[in-house]
Amino acid sequence: MPVNSIKRYREEAGLTLGAVAARADLSVSYLSEVERGLKKPSPKTVRKIAAALRVSPALLLGEEPALPPLVPDSEEAQAGLAPLPPDVRTALDNPGVRELLLSVCSLPERDINFLLDIVRLYRRSFGRDE
Numbered sequence: 674m675p676v677n678s679i680k681r682y683r684e685e686a687g688l689t690l691g692a693v694a695a696r697a698d699l700s701v702s703y704l705s706e707v708e709r710g711l712k713k714p715s716p717k718t719v720r721k722i723a724a725a726l727r728v729s730p731a732l733l734l735g736e737e738p739a740l741p742p743l744v745p746d747s748e749e750a751q752a753g754l755a756p757l758p759p760d761v762r763t764a765l766d767n768p769g770v771r772e773l774l775l776s777v778c779s780l781p782e783r784d785i786n787f788l789l790d791i792v793r794l795y796r797r798s799f800g801r802d803e
Contacts, residue, residue: 678733679693679704679707679708679722679726679733680708682726682728682732682733682768683708683726685766685767685768686726686727686767686768686769687763687767688725688726690704690705690708693722693725693726694725696724696725697718697721697722697724697725698721699718699721699722704722707722716730719733719734726768726769727767727768727769728768728769728772729772732768
């Protein structure tokens with residue numbers, strides 16, 4: 674079972690080998706061997722690694738295409754938008770964040786408004802009101 678680019682997704686998420694290993698309940702040495710293609714993980718282990726990286730197992734296995742960037746630099750410039758701050762760009766480069774945003778964007782407007790209401794309530798509850 675070939676595993677596609679665990680290291681790439683780990684680094685994109687800004688996680689260390691140790692952090693992913695801890696999240697997936699694996700040893701650092703085993704995860705390192707999997708990343709380098711020296712060990713072939715079981716389907717259960719692939720699911721654990723995918724969950725730790727917050728990506729789908731199919732993506733790790735190369736069965737699902739990686740998502741394109743949400744707003745490439747060239748599109749920002751063409752649209753006359755200011756460049757995204759580095760922390761926002763880093764968040765948008767995270768496959769899990771991109772999957773979440775794309776799934777939310779496909780929801781009906783009513784559901785999006787419901788989610789925004791939850792965020793507003795959370796912010797008010799914790800003193801983070803805009």
